[in-house]
Amino acid sequence: MKVSVAIALKDLGSMLRERTFVSVILLLIFVASFASVLTFGLLILYNPTYLNILFENELKIGVAGDAPILQSFFDGKHYASLNDAFYDFYAGKIDVILWLPKENLTKGSNYVKIFLPRDEVKSIQASIILKKKLLEYQDYLRKLRGMPAGGKLFVYSASGEELIIPNGISMVFKFIYVVLIPLMMITTAVIASGLFIDLITEEKETGTIDLLLAACKKDEIVSGKILAAILLPVILTPLWLLLLMLNGVEIHNFFLVLSIAYSFSFLMISVSAFIVTFFKDRERSQLVFSLVTIGIIPVLFIHPLTPSSLISRLAAGTEFGIEVVPLYFALGILLLFVSKKMVRI
Amino acid sequence: MMSKHSRHLPRVSRIFKIFRVSSIELKKSRKKYSKTSFLILILISLVSISLLYFSVGFGMRSDSYLYEVSGMQINDYRFLNSKNSDVHLTYSNGYYKAIITGTDKSLAAVDELRKLVKQNYEFQLYERFGSEAFPVFVKAEFLEREKVSVPSIKNLSIPEIKKYDVIPEGESKVGKGEEIIKESLNKLTSPQSNLPIKQKTGYTIPEDFNPQSLLSKMVLAFFFIIPSYFTIQLFSASLLEDKTLRRLDVLLSTPLKPIEIYIGKLLPYLVISSLFIISTSFLLKESLLAILFVLPFILFAFSLQACIVFLSRSYKEMTFLIMVSSFIITAYLFIPAIFSGTIPVSKISPITNMLILFETGELDLSDYLLSTSQFYILFAVLSFISIRMMDAEVMYLDSIERKVLLTLRKWIKSPLHCLFASILSIPFVFIAEFMLISIIFTMPLQLSIAVFILGISLVEELFKTSIVYAAYKNSYKNSGILAASVLTAVGFFAGEKILALIEIGRNYMDLLLASYLLLPLALHLLTLFCFAFLIRKRSYAIAFSTAVVVHFIYDYGILLALGGVRI
Numbered sequence: 001m002k003v004s005v006a007i008a009l010k011d012l013g014s015m016l017r018e019r020t021f022v023s024v025i026l027l028l029i030f031v032a033s034f035a036s037v038l039t040f041g042l043l044i045l046y047n048p049t050y051l052n053i054l055f056e057n058e059l060k061i062g063v064a065g066d067a068p069i070l071q072s073f074f075d076g077k078h079y080a081s082l083n084d085a086f087y088d089f090y091a092g093k094i095d096v097i098l099w100l101p102k103e104n105l106t107k108g109s110n111y112v113k114i115f116l117p118r119d120e121v122k123s124i125q126a127s128i129i130l131k132k133k134l135l136e137y138q139d140y141l142r143k144l145r146g147m148p149a150g151g152k153l154f155v156y157s158a159s160g161e162e163l164i165i166p167n168g169i170s171m172v173f174k175f176i177y178v179v180l181i182p183l184m185m186i187t188t189a190v191i192a193s194g195l196f197i198d199l200i201t202e203e204k205e206t207g208t209i210d211l212l213l214a215a216c217k218k219d220e221i222v223s224g225k226i227l228a229a230i231l232l233p234v235i236l237t238p239l240w241l242l243l244l245m246l247n248g249v250e251i252h253n254f255f256l257v258l259s260i261a262y263s264f265s266f267l268m269i270s271v272s273a274f275i276v277t278f279f280k281d282r283e284r285s286q287l288v289f290s291l292v293t294i295g296i297i298p299v300l301f302i303h304p305l306t307p308s309s310l311i312s313r314l315a316a317g318t319e320f321g322i323e324v325v326p327l328y329f330a331l332g333i334l335l336l337f338v339s340k341k342m343v344r345i
Numbered sequence: 346m347m348s349k350h351s352r353h354l355p356r357v358s359r360i361f362k363i364f365r366v367s368s369i370e371l372k373k374s375r376k377k378y379s380k381t382s383f384l385i386l387i388l389i390s391l392v393s394i395s396l397l398y399f400s401v402g403f404g405m406r407s408d409s410y411l412y413e414v415s416g417m418q419i420n421d422y423r424f425l426n427s428k429n430s431d432v433h434l435t436y437s438n439g440y441y442k443a444i445i446t447g448t449d450k451s452l453a454a455v456d457e458l459r460k461l462v463k464q465n466y467e468f469q470l471y472e473r474f475g476s477e478a479f480p481v482f483v484k485a486e487f488l489e490r491e492k493v494s495v496p497s498i499k500n501l502s503i504p505e506i507k508k509y510d511v512i513p514e515g516e517s518k519v520g521k522g523e524e525i526i527k528e529s530l531n532k533l534t535s536p537q538s539n540l541p542i543k544q545k546t547g548y549t550i551p552e553d554f555n556p557q558s559l560l561s562k563m564v565l566a567f568f569f570i571i572p573s574y575f576t577i578q579l580f581s582a583s584l585l586e587d588k589t590l591r592r593l594d595v596l597l598s599t600p601l602k603p604i605e606i607y608i609g610k611l612l613p614y615l616v617i618s619s620l621f622i623i624s625t626s627f628l629l630k631e632s633l634l635a636i637l638f639v640l641p642f643i644l645f646a647f648s649l650q651a652c653i654v655f656l657s658r659s660y661k662e663m664t665f666l667i668m669v670s671s672f673i674i675t676a677y678l679f680i681p682a683i684f685s686g687t688i689p690v691s692k693i694s695p696i697t698n699m700l701i702l703f704e705t706g707e708l709d710l711s712d713y714l715l716s717t718s719q720f721y722i723l724f725a726v727l728s729f730i731s732i733r734m735m736d737a738e739v740m741y742l743d744s745i746e747r748k749v750l751l752t753l754r755k756w757i758k759s760p761l762h763c764l765f766a767s768i769l770s771i772p773f774v775f776i777a778e779f780m781l782i783s784i785i786f787t788m789p790l791q792l793s794i795a796v797f798i799l800g801i802s803l804v805e806e807l808f809k810t811s812i813v814y815a816a817y818k819n820s821y822k823n824s825g826i827l828a829a830s831v832l833t834a835v836g837f838f839a840g841e842k843i844l845a846l847i848e849i850g851r852n853y854m855d856l857l858l859a860s861y862l863l864l865p866l867a868l869h870l871l872t873l874f875c876f877a878f879l880i881r882k883r884s885y886a887i888a889f890s891t892a893v894v895v896h897f898i899y900d901y902g903i904l905l906a907l908g909g910v911r912i
Contacts, residue, residue, distance in 0.1 A: 015661060023665040027672060033783035034676045038683065090490050104480070111482050111548060118487040127485070127555065134481055134551035141480040142470070151466025153441045153459045163445070165455050173453035178408045191668070198660040205589060205660075250449065282660060283582035284377065288389055290578060294571075295393030298400030304409035304422075312407055316450055320410040320425055 007224025067100035182308040189265040193272035196229035201282035233265035252317035266332030273339035366609020412454035482548040572621040580614040581650035638699035641720035648727035655734035753815035760828040767836030802896035834869035
């Protein structure tokens with residue numbers, strides 16, 4: 001055991017010396033920050049009401065055709081013909097044209113054609129405002145046609161106060177718990193598994209394994225390599241969880257979350273151990289590992305009891321499936337044990 | 346001697362030599378990939394693709410039972426009936442009422458519930474009133490409009506007007522509306538992401554009317570890029586093996602020039618990548634021109650990985666550097682494309698332009714050149730650096746900094762080279778600074794802007810001072826270092842201005858405060874003079890840090906003087 005720990009510490013020490021550890025941390029930070037860019041970028045563009053950045057008054061709308069009710073909803077300039085509206089559109093006097101040749105109020109359908117500027121941020125803003133107004137217009141026509149109102153959810157606090165909840169708030173919540181946390185778990189596991197393949201193949205391909213074998217037993221070397229690969233997620237997982245908490249993300253069931261993340265890393269390290277045993281050299285082992293990872297990752301998101309779904313739910317505070325957590329941990333440990341026996345160097 | 350001799354060989358002979366290296370590379374691969382292991386690889390690939398296909402078909406359900414509700418039974422996979430609920434739901438007089446705990450989870454839960462309640466209402470209306478319940482249909486058309494001044498309005502030509510004089514036949518028929526409603530209602534019952542989907546070409550009900558986006562086509566772009574990643578991985582692994590086992594040393598001791606070895610080794614993988622791209626075009630029935638958009642990026646990725654192979658000192662280091670760099674360049678390629686059709690900066694990605702080609706069948710040459718030229722330049726520069734590093738004196742050094750410095754010194758032989766090196770560094774700086782934008786989203790705004798500017802200062806000074814330091818080390822110690830500093834500053838400034846001349850660059854440079862006439866030149870001169878002065882007396886770290894601090898104070902000062910930053 002002492003020898004294995006020394007081998008593991010030697011490998012981790014060389015990672016620190018080469019500043020590989022810095023690139024690992026950088027990778028995790030990049031994954032988190034780009035996932036944030038993506039979410040907030042999409043929110044800004046497609047759900048600006050959530051961030052209170054919808055500039056409704058700045059949008060100039062023109063309505064062409066015989067549609068007085070539609071026009072009243074948009075408070076837009078009226079054009080008798082589409083041609084006149086186009087002249088103002090291309091001159092930049094209006095940003096949007098709504099064209100409804102003849103309005104059908106009490107019966108039939110209203111086909112509204114909308115002309116928007118291409119490749120302008122304004123067209124995104126306009127689409128969102130138009131959608132909101134068109135829904136109001138639809139509600140108005142439904143009322144005219146004698147249909148009942150409904151489809152509303154009123155939200156209250158425990159003290160009975162009515163609350164206004166911004167649209168799209170679930171997108172941010174789901175991004176953190178359903179995308180970011182599983183993504184960090186997967187990245188950490190993939191890093192640890194890639195490391196294990198490198199630790200084994202580098203010794204073999206550079207011939208240093210012979211020197212090691214002269215001083216230690218095969219079993220001790222493999223245990224040391226597995227230990228080094230395990231220590232990486234053991235250190236990194238609480239680190240990124242704490243960083244998330246420092247950033248204001250509430251992590252429920254901390255130790256269960258940690259346990260699931262560790263179990264997944266152990267499973268992936270075992271997968272890499274199987275691969276490196278069969279394919280032996282780094283080139284083929286890393287290639288096969290990449291191919292296998294591409295197949296495994298999407299499967300993690302399809303069932304409520306996969307590690308990815310479990311970590312999302314547990315971190316968010318829902319304990320459905322909690323009984324599976326120790327099973328995953330036991331499986332991870334068992335597979336590591338099998339890997340230790342199986343890996344040939 | 347050998348190198349001199351080979352320079353006089355006819356060009357055909359050189360090409361033959363490159364093919365010879367390629368054939369050796371293929372032979373090496375054939376040895377490694379026996380029939381059995383090749384079959385196993387094919388099998389693993391097929392299983393992985395099947396799993397991917399199966400998962401996509403099954404639908405993403407990792408938000409299953411995420412929210413806990415009490416009071417009413419919700420028939421939706423995301424909701425779990427529980428006593429410890431975040432939301433208590435009741436129904437009376439046609440309206441739903443939710444009492445929430447106020448946690449983030451409860452707020453998200455009511456946001457999702459609100460959509461379900463609305464969908465339920467739409468179903469009920471349709472069942473009771475049929476298509477009359479959906480009186481409005483919408484269709485959007487996006488038109489390019491040039492910015493024109495008011496006096497020139499009369500001269501405007503609007504060719505599109507004629508075709509809109511009548512409603513296209515069939516659009517006003519009730520049958521069509523019925524189809525749209527059914528399609529829309531069916532969609533509501535299937536799990537769907539909250540991400541906006543592509544605006545449909547036909548009419549939709551207002552609920553389905555979403556901003557223009559090429560997001561739904563984005564998955565196609567992944568099919569074009571991902572297979573090539575495997576060949577790039579094979580190339581770098583093979584190159585690393587040759588470096589580690591000193592096979593490269595043997596090759597370099599032959600009359601072969603490093604460039605011939607580099608191209609010869611790259612060629613087989615490049616051909617396989619190209620075949621992947623062409624096959625993907627056939628399989629997905631998309632334009633064969635896709636290769637024009639994907640290949641420049643693939644070339645860049647190949648050269649980047651080659652560079653990393655020569656820079657890294659161990660397998661572990663290479664794996665992690667490749668992971669980080671692959672993530673960054675993939676993000677750089679895809680993130681702008683996500684905003685396609687909305688913001689002009691999206692066109693810096695060849696993926697945006699490829700998706701536009703798929704969507705419209707049109708290829709805009711200026712947009713194409715704008716998005717791909719950066720990758721061609723990056724490929725050329727990185728290949729040049731890799732070839733310079735293919736030298737035992739450089740590639741086996743135990744410090745990355747020394748490797749970079751020695752390579753730069755092999756390149757920068759006169760102060761004039763500083764000018765070219767700094768101009769060519771601009772695409773690298775652009776990518777690094779574009780990536781730094783993400784900082785803004787990860788911390789509080791006031792702090793993030795300061796950190797963002799500090800990041801910009803670090804990146805720009807790192808590139809500039811590295812060039813000047815290499816010149817300094819090449820014994821331009823006195824007047825030479827000043828000339829090197831001036832030419833590096835001028836080169837950097839010229840590179841920035843070339844970017845600023847491009848419309849997309851101009852939009853971006855606003856953010857980087859670099860479009861203010863000659864001010865950036867003064868900054869570059871100032872920081873490099875500080876560096877040149879200090880490097881003669883102090884270490885690189887101190888001289889570099891001073892340049893960064895001066896750069897930061899200058900940028901932050903300008904920002905404060907302008908009263909904020911326009912983002």
